Amino acid sequence: MEKTRNNRAWFMVLPVLALVAFSAVIPLMTVVNYAFNDTFGNNVFFWVGVEWFEEVLGSDRMWDALQRQLIFSAAVLAIEVPLGIAVALAMPKKGIWASVCLVLMALPLLIPWNVVGTIWQVFTRIDIGLLGSTLHQLGIDFNIGQNAGAAWATVIMMDVWHWTSLVVLLAYAGLQAIPDAYYQAAKIDQAGRWAVFRYVELPKLKGVLLIAILLRFMDSFMIYTEPFVVTGGGPGSTTTFLSIDLVKMALGQFDLGPAAAFSIMYFLVILLISWIFYTIMMNLDRQERPR
Amino acid sequence: MTTVAGTDLRAAPAVRSRATDNPQLRRLVSYIVLIGYLLFLLVPIYWLINMSFKDNVEILNQLTLLPAEPTTGNYAEILTDPTWYMGYVHSLTYVVMNTVISLCVALPAAYAFSRYSFVGDKHLFFWLLTNRMAPPAVFVLPFFQLYSSIGLFDTHIAVALAHCLFNIPLAVWILEGFMRGVPKEIDETAYIDGYSWGRFFVRIFMPLISSGIGVAAFFCFMFSWVDLLLSRTLTSTEVKTIGVAMTRTSSATGLDYGTLAAAGVLTIIPGALVIWFVRNYIAKGFALGRV
Numbered sequence: 001m002e003k004t005r006n007n008r009a010w011f012m013v014l015p016v017l018a019l020v021a022f023s024a025v026i027p028l029m030t031v032v033n034y035a036f037n038d039t040f041g042n043n044v045f046f047w048v049g050v051e052w053f054e055e056v057l058g059s060d061r062m063w064d065a066l067q068r069q070l071i072f073s074a075a076v077l078a079i080e081v082p083l084g085i086a087v088a089l090a091m092p093k094k095g096i097w098a099s100v101c102l103v104l105m106a107l108p109l110l111i112p113w114n115v116v117g118t119i120w121q122v123f124t125r126i127d128i129g130l131l132g133s134t135l136h137q138l139g140i141d142f143n144i145g146q147n148a149g150a151a152w153a154t155v156i157m158m159d160v161w162h163w164t165s166l167v168v169l170l171a172y173a174g175l176q177a178i179p180d181a182y183y184q185a186a187k188i189d190q191a192g193r194w195a196v197f198r199y200v201e202l203p204k205l206k207g208v209l210l211i212a213i214l215l216r217f218m219d220s221f222m223i224y225t226e227p228f229v230v231t232g233g234g235p236g237s238t239t240t241f242l243s244i245d246l247v248k249m250a251l252g253q254f255d256l257g258p259a260a261a262f263s264i265m266y267f268l269v270i271l272l273i274s275w276i277f278y279t280i281m282m283n284l285d286r287q288e289r290p291r
Numbered sequence: 292m293t294t295v296a297g298t299d300l301r302a303a304p305a306v307r308s309r310a311t312d313n314p315q316l317r318r319l320v321s322y323i324v325l326i327g328y329l330l331f332l333l334v335p336i337y338w339l340i341n342m343s344f345k346d347n348v349e350i351l352n353q354l355t356l357l358p359a360e361p362t363t364g365n366y367a368e369i370l371t372d373p374t375w376y377m378g379y380v381h382s383l384t385y386v387v388m389n390t391v392i393s394l395c396v397a398l399p400a401a402y403a404f405s406r407y408s409f410v411g412d413k414h415l416f417f418w419l420l421t422n423r424m425a426p427p428a429v430f431v432l433p434f435f436q437l438y439s440s441i442g443l444f445d446t447h448i449a450v451a452l453a454h455c456l457f458n459i460p461l462a463v464w465i466l467e468g469f470m471r472g473v474p475k476e477i478d479e480t481a482y483i484d485g486y487s488w489g490r491f492f493v494r495i496f497m498p499l500i501s502s503g504i505g506v507a508a509f510f511c512f513m514f515s516w517v518d519l520l521l522s523r524t525l526t527s528t529e530v531k532t533i534g535v536a537m538t539r540t541s542s543a544t545g546l547d548y549g550t551l552a553a554a555g556v557l558t559i560i561p562g563a564l565v566i567w568f569v570r571n572y573i574a575k576g577f578a579l580g581r582v
Contacts, residue, residue: 009407012399013415016459019396023456024422027433034432087328090321102570104329107336109577110562114519114534115555122342122548123335128350130338161332166577173574193317211578222426225519229538243428243520250432251524263429274424278417281581 028267034260052261062262064237065245072241073220076159080216081209083160084167089197091172102172105165113162117229120158124150124230144231148238151231155239158226163219167212174208175201207284214277218270242266336559343552350548365553375554378533381447382516385530388451390511393458394504401466402492406475419460423579430456431524438525449525450532454515461514461579462507468580469503502572509569510576513562533558 035052037045056062087105092098108116126132126143135142142150178201186196224243227233233240233248240248246266250259342350343365344358353359369375403409404416434453435444443449477499481491497504519534526532537554569576 003406003408005409006407007409009403009409009412012403015396016400016419016463017415019392019452019455020419020422020459023434023452024425024430027430027437030433030436031429083328086324090324090328099567099570101325101329102573103566104332106566106570106573107559107563108332109573110513110517110559110566112517112519112534112558114537115558118537118551118555119335119339122552123338128342128354128548130334130354133354161335164328165332169574170578173578208574208578211581215578218424222428224426224428229519243426246426246428247431247520250428251435256432259432263432266426267429270424270426271421274421275417277424278420282413285581 031260031263031267034256035264038257048257052257053265056258056261056265061245065240065242068238068240069221069242072156072159072223073217075156076163076220077213077216079156079160080164080167081213084164084212085171085205085209087164087168088171088175089201091168093176102169105168107165108162109165111162113225114229116158116162117226120154120161120226121230124154144235146235148235151235151239154230155227158230159220159223162226163216167216170208170212171205174205178204210280210284214273218273218277221270221273339552339555342548343556345549347547347549365549366557368550369553369557374531375536375550378531378536378554379557381526381530382522382532382534385447385450385454385522385532386512386515388447389454389458389515390508392451393455393462393511394508397459397462397466397507398497398504399492401463401470402496404463404467405470406478416463419463420579423457423460423464425456427457427518427520431520434521435524444525445527445529447530450522450530451515453521453525454518458511458514462511465507465510465576465580466500466503468575469500469506473499506569506572506576509565509572516558516561 033045036047036049038048038051091101111119121129123129124132124142124144126136132142132144141147142153144151144154182200182204183196186200191199222243223241224247227239227241228244231239233244237245246259246262249255249262341356341358344361344363345355346360346362346364349355349359404412430453438444438449438453443452473496477495478491481495482488486495519538522532523535523538526535533554537551537558566573575581
């Protein structure tokens with residue numbers, strides 16, 4: 001669609017700008033303020049330069065959290081994306097069962113995140129949980145409070161449970177958009193099931209899968225509530241991811257300087273990834289809808 | 292003519308036999324994948340519901356797949372104890388406030404983005420996206436201080452405004468996706484017919500994108516409803532949200548699992564009630580209007 005050039009359109013955007021600036025820009029300025037200053041209270045600040053950044057970058061704490069975060073994000077992506085595509089391919093294409101599948105699969109996406117944590121907490125406890133006690137009876141040491149492996153398995157399983165449906169729904173929407181003619185052409189070429197997937201479906205799914213991967217990466221990168229409820233970041237700090245560590249630092253210990261420096265670096269990483277996401281997405285938009 | 296038909300028939304079985312895989316086997320695998328995945332999704336939810344109908348003695352002493360003595364005591368406790376049921380009232384209050392605010396400011400902005408090009412439009416659109424992607428943990432400390440300093444700490448409006456951080460960008464992106472599908476000729480015809488912009492927007496344009504408005508409202512509601520981190524940070528005694536009430540039960544006493552499960556089941560209900568109506572738009576909403 002041809003867009004009209006009109007700078008007065010800014011007036012329609014102003015309310016959004018004002019509100020989002022209030023809830024994003026002002027808080028970020030506070031963070032920047034804390035990141036470069038120190039205080040002894042009473043709102044008296046003095047400049048410390050990049051000292052807090054050096055402190056955070058020099059300690060192992062952030063690097064460990066970052067490492068755990070990257071392993072976690074990589075693991076959930078490696079499971080959720082192939083599983084999501086497989087389930088989307090297996091879903092019925094139309095009719096009442098397609099709707100029923102959609103509704104059942106969307107259910108975990110709509111559950112409050114702390115309740116997701118609660119569900120998995122009561123499901124995996126060895127005394128009262130179905131999964132936990134079953135594994136315990138089988139002789140597997142599955143105590144989230146003490147066993148780091150069990151805690152990791154639970155957190156990853158929980159994320160797969162919670163978010164694979166997002167990949168399924170996006171891939172399903174992408175599959176629905178493939179015209180029948182493509183499948184007929186493949187049939188004429190006597191393509192097998194794998195060839196149809198590899199050369200017809202996968203290329204057509206490129207756009208939605210890109211969105212799915214990036215949304216899943218970003219959201220797993222800032223995961224907080226679910227592991228906080230289930231493991232509290234433990235045992236020890238084995239499941240303390242970036243957000244959990246940051247909240248611990250900022251509200252638990254009130255280490256304002258390091259927490260602010262941490263926040264800024266965290267935010268810059270997010271900004272960079274968002275920018276890559278936006279650029280690729282806008283390019284795809286342009287390819288699909290020539291203007 | 293008959294010979295042509297005959298050769299066609301002879302060619303068809305050859306194609307089928309040369310195909311590498313067997314359609315029946317393929318269908319079987321599809322069913323296994325689908326049913327296995329649905330079981331994986333539903334069993335933890337079933338366990339929560341099962342637990343919510345047991346009393347604590349039964350929960351702690353024996354594992355039963357169905358409640359031996361089904362009781363609604365847990366639900367009765369929540370619906371009679373003000374600290375519990377007011378949690379739902381408080382949460383619903385700020386969620387509704389947030390949905391209304393987000394939609395009111397996002398509607399004109401989305402119209403501007405879909406119809407006009409103006410100075411800085413692409414940068415602004417990207418900046419909105421970064422706020423959807425920003426980790427709430429980064430904003431925890433500055434929000435706490437910002438809302439404390441302007442005297443809004445521990446009020447509904449504080450949480451509603453804080454959730455605008457990610458809900459306004461979401462609403463703008465979703466609505467823009469829907470508005471792009473409405474041909475521009477409609478706007479122009481209306482202006483020629485003498486409609487003012489405001490009258491055109493409310494009388495003609497909003498009914499045309501009513502499903503988009505519904506979807507945007509649903510997602511603002513949902514993302515505000517599922518959050519724990521910001522609502523927990525910005526409230527303390529006056530406004531005790533349901534998430535806070537639930538995390539308190541699990542950590543303080545560690546025993547009242549029946550009530551906790553019942554509270555969890557009740558938080559799933561709002562999503563479960565409307566999910567059928569939005570089933571075809573769920574993918575679009577989660578993908579920021581880009582599917």
